[in-house]
Amino acid sequence: MSGSSSNDARQASSWGGVGRWIAVGSELPCAVIALLLAGQIIGQAIGGPSGAMWGALLGSLIGFVFGVYSVYITIGYFDTLDSQTKQPRKYLPPMDEILEDVKFDLDSPDPESSEDE
Numbered sequence: 001m002s003g004s005s006s007n008d009a010r011q012a013s014s015w016g017g018v019g020r021w022i023a024v025g026s027e028l029p030c031a032v033i034a035l036l037l038a039g040q041i042i043g044q045a046i047g048g049p050s051g052a053m054w055g056a057l058l059g060s061l062i063g064f065v066f067g068v069y070s071v072y073i074t075i076g077y078f079d080t081l082d083s084q085t086k087q088p089r090k091y092l093p094p095m096d097e098i099l100e101d102v103k104f105d106l107d108s109p110d111p112e113s114s115e116d117e
Contacts, residue, residue, distance in 0.1 A: 024075060027067055027071050028064070028070075032063040033063070035062050035063030036059045037059070039055040039056050039057070039062070040053075040055050043059075
């Protein structure tokens with residue numbers, strides 16, 4: 001039983017980052033296609049059919065550069081999020097609590113243990 005629960009936990013944790021990678025994987029093609037279409041429309045308005053071809057080519061190249069840069073920035077952002085969440089929070093008690101004088105009553109009997117006997 002314990003083996004199956006650890007496998008379930010491992011699968012749940014491995015599928016947790018799928019959305020991030022889908023977002024990262026879709027950034028580059030979306031940027032290329034969007035700027036290809038924009039370049040084609042602008043190029044056709046400026047230079048006719050040959051301008052549409054050159055505009056689409058230039059738009060796709062700019063879209064590729066923009067997409068690669070945005071993937072780089074997004075992965076860096078996700079890395080900083082992971083590093084921040086994996087670091088345990090450190091607890092530092094207030095100075096009053098650190099300097100507090102603690103007294104232990106070791107000689108007094110425990111009332112709960114005397115009831116059980």
